[in-house]
Amino acid sequence: MTHAGCLANRAPFHLRPKNSKEGLSGHGARVYHSAGNMRKIAFLYIFRQLAWATVLVCAGLTCVIWLTQSLRFVDLIVNRGLELTAFVSLTLHLLPTYLVIVIPIAFFAAVLFTYNKLTMDSELVILRAAGLPPRTMAAPGIALALLLTVVCYSITLYFLPSSYREFKDLQFLFRHNYSAVLLKEGVFNSLGDKLTVYVRERAGEGDLYGILMHDSRNAKQSVTIMAEHGKFVRTDSGPKVILINGNRQEIDEKTSRLQLLYFDRYTVDLGNIDKTPEYRWREPRERYLPGLFFPADTADDRNNKGKLISEGHQRLTSPLYNLAFLFIALAALFSGDFNRRGQTGRILAAVAIGVAIQLLGIGINNMASKTPATIPLMYAVPFLTVAIGYRVLTTGRLLRRRIPAAAQKIETG
Numbered sequence: 203m204t205h206a207g208c209l210a211n212r213a214p215f216h217l218r219p220k221n222s223k224e225g226l227s228g229h230g231a232r233v234y235h236s237a238g239n240m241r242k243i244a245f246l247y248i249f250r251q252l253a254w255a256t257v258l259v260c261a262g263l264t265c266v267i268w269l270t271q272s273l274r275f276v277d278l279i280v281n282r283g284l285e286l287t288a289f290v291s292l293t294l295h296l297l298p299t300y301l302v303i304v305i306p307i308a309f310f311a312a313v314l315f316t317y318n319k320l321t322m323d324s325e326l327v328i329l330r331a332a333g334l335p336p337r338t339m340a341a342p343g344i345a346l347a348l349l350l351t352v353v354c355y356s357i358t359l360y361f362l363p364s365s366y367r368e369f370k371d372l373q374f375l376f377r378h379n380y381s382a383v384l385l386k387e388g389v390f391n392s393l394g395d396k397l398t399v400y401v402r403e404r405a406g407e408g409d410l411y412g413i414l415m416h417d418s419r420n421a422k423q424s425v426t427i428m429a430e431h432g433k434f435v436r437t438d439s440g441p442k443v444i445l446i447n448g449n450r451q452e453i454d455e456k457t458s459r460l461q462l463l464y465f466d467r468y469t470v471d472l473g474n475i476d477k478t479p480e481y482r483w484r485e486p487r488e489r490y491l492p493g494l495f496f497p498a499d500t501a502d503d504r505n506n507k508g509k510l511i512s513e514g515h516q517r518l519t520s521p522l523y524n525l526a527f528l529f530i531a532l533a534a535l536f537s538g539d540f541n542r543r544g545q546t547g548r549i550l551a552a553v554a555i556g557v558a559i560q561l562l563g564i565g566i567n568n569m570a571s572k573t574p575a576t577i578p579l580m581y582a583v584p585f586l587t588v589a590i591g592y593r594v595l596t597t598g599r600l601l602r603r604r605i606p607a608a609a610q611k612i613e614t615g
Contacts, residue, residue, distance in 0.1 A: 241338055244329055248320065249342035255312035256305075256346065263304045264297070271296060288372070295369035298362040299487070302354060302520055309350055310527035310556055313343055314549055317535045321545065336595055340532050347528040354521030359491055362517075367488040374482055385410075393472070408434035413445060415470065426451045427470065441472040486513035512571040515580050522584035523563065529591025530556050537594050559587055 272293045320326045329339055385391050391399050396419045402412025410432040418424040429448025434441065450463040483502040486494060486509050494514030497503035503510065534552035535545060563583050569576045 240332060241334065241341075244334060244339065245342050245345075248316070248339065249346060251316045251320075252312055252342055252346050255316050256309050256350070259311050260301075260304055260308035263308055264300055267300045267304065268293065268297065271300075288376070292369060292372055295365045295372070298357050298365045302357055302362060305350055305354055306520075306523040306527050309347065309524055310531060313528055313531040314535070314552060317343070317531065318545055318549060321535065336536055340536070340595060343528050343532060344525075347524045350524045351521045354524060358517040358520060363488055363490050367484070370482075370485065370488055397472075410434060410443070413443075413448070415443075417470070423452055423455070427468070429468070439471075443470045443472060444468075445470060486510050489513070491517060508571045508574065511574065512567060512577070515570065515577050516567050519563075519580045519584060522581075522588075523560070526559060526584040526587035526591070527556055529588050529595060530559065533591040533594035537597075559583060 272289075275289050275292055317326070326339060330336075385393075385399060385401050385404065387401055387404055389400070391401070393399055396417070398416045400412075400414040401410050404410060411430070413427070413429045413432045415427040416424065417427065427445065427448060427450050429445035431446040433444045433446075435444060436442075445468045446466065448465060448468065450465065450468065452461050453459070454461055484493070486506070489510070491514055494510045494517070497507055497510050531552050534548045534555070537548075563580070566576055566579045566583060570580055
């Protein structure tokens with residue numbers, strides 16, 4: 203059997219001629235030996251595996267992070283009566299924040315897994331022996347990295363500030379318009395500066411038991427109210443608490459005597475404490491790029507100018523880590539001698555370098571908010587990583603020295 207025939211028979215199923223009985227003669231051989239067609243088949247084959255692996259890893263990591271972060275809101279539903287739709291809305295608005303972190307990590311894991319699997323199955327060896335250089339085999343990863351970089355830019359430049367702004371607005375609304383929902387059992391809750399409420403037990407639909415309230419909103423007269431049972435209701439004029447079977451206590455300023463009033467039903471208006479403030483400072487994550495690089499001339503923006511500018515540069519640099527992690531993985535897997543017993547050492551080295559690069563980037567981002575001179579380093583880390591990784595990839599000794607010998611062994615075998 204000829205050298206080319208051996209390669210055709212040993213090639214992966216997706217890379218073989220459609221009619222294997224033709225061998226490499228006639229029209230089938232001409233198509234199989236077409237360099238452009240070979241590159242296209244290999245590109246699609248590797249790209250598809252990389253894409254599926256990235257989607258699966260990204261979905262798994264996102265679900266885990268979303269579930270763990272959602273636990274802090276579960277108590278609002280179970281014990282404090284927050285509506286399920288509000289809970290879902292709160293947690294879903296945080297997803298873009300997670301995706302910016304998860305996508306590069308998931309892609310890094312997918313590249314390591316996919317290319318290692320192709321190497322262990324000798325598919326990369328056969329592709330190189332068929333005339334494909336390392337850059338061609340890395341092309342699917344580069345294409346997917348560029349695609350994910352565009353996706354991450356769409357998140358950091360639009361979806362992240364938009365969704366996080368909605369999240370903070372909802373959180374702000376709950377804090378100021380749903381104060382009773384946020385009451386904790388067994389502790390004294392301060393609702394505003396002049397109203398303190400203690401609730402022994404909460405039940406569904408706004409039911410409260412064992413209520414103690416101290417209301418000093420009236421500067422001339424403070425009032426203490428106790429009740430066995432209460433009901434939190436929302437009205438057009440604002441939230442109210444209807445108290446049942448209790449008493450109202452106050453001190454007469456003239457006589458200094460305690461005045462005690464027993465009641466079967468008494469209503470406390472919470473509208474004053476739930477009045478939403480007219481102004482709320484937008485955090486860096488809530489702002490779009492122009493609002494970060496050109497903040498308003500206000501006291502809050504001036505005091506946080508470093509954080510705003512640092513956040514803007516982080517929005518521009520974080521998507522680049524898709525490319526940086528790609529070249530870390532490719533440089534580790536495509537360099538050195540080929541070893542059929544595994545590439546565990548190279549994978550661990552790539553993971554260690556990836557973690558170090560990620561930590562370095564986080565450290566520089568934190569420094570940039572206080573030291574603007576470090577901002578260029580935010581761009582230097584991913585760009586230098588890509589440059590070094592590309593250099594190692596294009597001078598990969600594994601594919602230049604070992605694979606021709608492997609191909610020769612296949613031919614004579």
